[in-house]
Amino acid sequence: MRATASAPADPAPTDDARVLRALAVLEALAQAGQPYTLSQLSARLHIPKATLLRMIESLETRGYVMHMPDSRGHDRAITLGPRxxxxxxxxxxxxxxxxxxxxxxxxxxxxxxxxxxxxxxxxxxxxxxxxxxxxxxxxxxxxxxxxxxxxxxxxxxxxxxxxxxxxxxxxxxxxxxxxxxxxxxxxxxxxxxxxxxxxxxxxxxxxxxxxxxxxxxxxxxxxxxxxxxxxxxxxxxxxxxxxxxxxxxxxxxxxxxxxxxxxxxxxxxxxx
The missing domain is CATH 3.30.450.40 (GAF domain)
Known part of the structure; x- marks a missing residue:
């Protein structure tokens, strides 16, 4: 049986790449003037959702980003945090x-x-x-x-x-x-x-x-x-x-x- 091709995994980034990606996230949120959903941010930065989610969780722990509801109150949009x-x-x-x-x-x-x-x-x-x-x-x-x-x-x-x-x-x-x-x-x-x-x-x-x-x-x-x-x-x-x-x-x-x-x-x- 022929194996089905799977989507390529996001290659493990170097420390420099991780830093640059984190800065890109903060820059995108700062320039947006409004919160982004995870999907919107992933599409804008061309970063896989799974990778981006881990990055957001790390930034949120340190206060650099935070989640907030949209107008419907349930979509956890992302915006800059107090830090x-x-x-x-x-x-x-x-x-x-x-x-x-x-x-x-x-x-x-x-x-x-x-x-x-x-x-x-x-x-x-x-x-x-x-x-x-x-x-x-x-x-x-x-x-x-x-x-x-x-x-x-x-x-x-x-x-x-x-x-x-x-x-x-x-x-x-x-x-x-x-x-x-x-x-x-x-x-x-x-x-x-x-x-x-x-x-x-x-x-x-x-x-x-x-x-x-x-x-x-x-x-x-x-x-x-x-x-x-x-x-x-x-x-x-x-x-x-x-x-x-x-x-x-x-x-x-x-x-x-x-x-x-x-x-x-x-x-x-x-x-x-």
């Missing part, structure tokens, strides 16, 4: 990037007179990448590396508003919509309606929803004119000095600063 975000933050903290980034933020702070931040989406939270404080004594103390909620911050609501309906519904299903102040939107339908409005405007707002007495506005830092948001540029101020409408008037200056941050961020993410 990957910390790794990226460390890479971005080199002197060249920090100086260039802080120069752009400082120029905007000088114009607006309020604290400006560069933030990124870190799975189910907002991660502070860089920050330049106002010289005013009354201000909100934060620092790079801190994580804050998505549902009640200007950057977080911006990131949520930029997602597809399926991505957003899956995210909102996972989030705990904790009431931080009397203005925090904790009803999913009301929050979804707010995000639809913000998506149309291309901004994120925080109207005393995270910290009472503080307002904020965020704009996207895009990979290209019509590309996905690499990060967000946000400004916040105490209501004793500025209203939300005051900050919204600064959106044109913020978008101009975001356009100068985009190539810096894109370059260093590619180099990381």
């Amino acid at each position: 990957a975000a910390q790794f990226a933050l460390s890479a971005l903290s080199n002197n060249t990037f920090t100086r260039a980034c802080r120069s752009v933020l400082r120029a905007l702070v000088d114009v607006l007179g309020e604290t400006c931040n560069l933030t990124a989406l870190d799975n189910d939270a907002v991660l502070y990448i860089e920050r330049v404080e106002t010289t005013e004594p009354l201000r909100l103390e934060m620092r790079p590396g801190m994580r804050v909620p998505l549902h009640c911050t200007a950057s977080g609501k911006l990131f949520l508003s930029q997602m597809t309906a399926l991505e957003r519904n899956a995210m909102l299903t996972r989030l705990t919509l904790k009431k931080m102040t009397y203005r925090t939107l904790t009803e999913p339908q009301l929050l979804a309606a707010e995000l639809d409005r913000l998506g149309t405007r291309g901004v994120g707002i925080d109207n005393e929803e995270f910290v009472r007495g503080m307002v904020a506005v965020a704009v996207p830092v895009r990979a290209s004119a019509d590309g996905h948001a690499l990060a967000a540029l946000a400004v916040h101020a105490p209501t004793a000095r500025a209203t939300l409408d005051d900050l919204l008037k600064a959106v044109p200056q913020m978008r101009e600063a975001a356009s100068r941050l985009a190539p810096l961020l894109h370059l260093h993410l590619n180099d990381a």
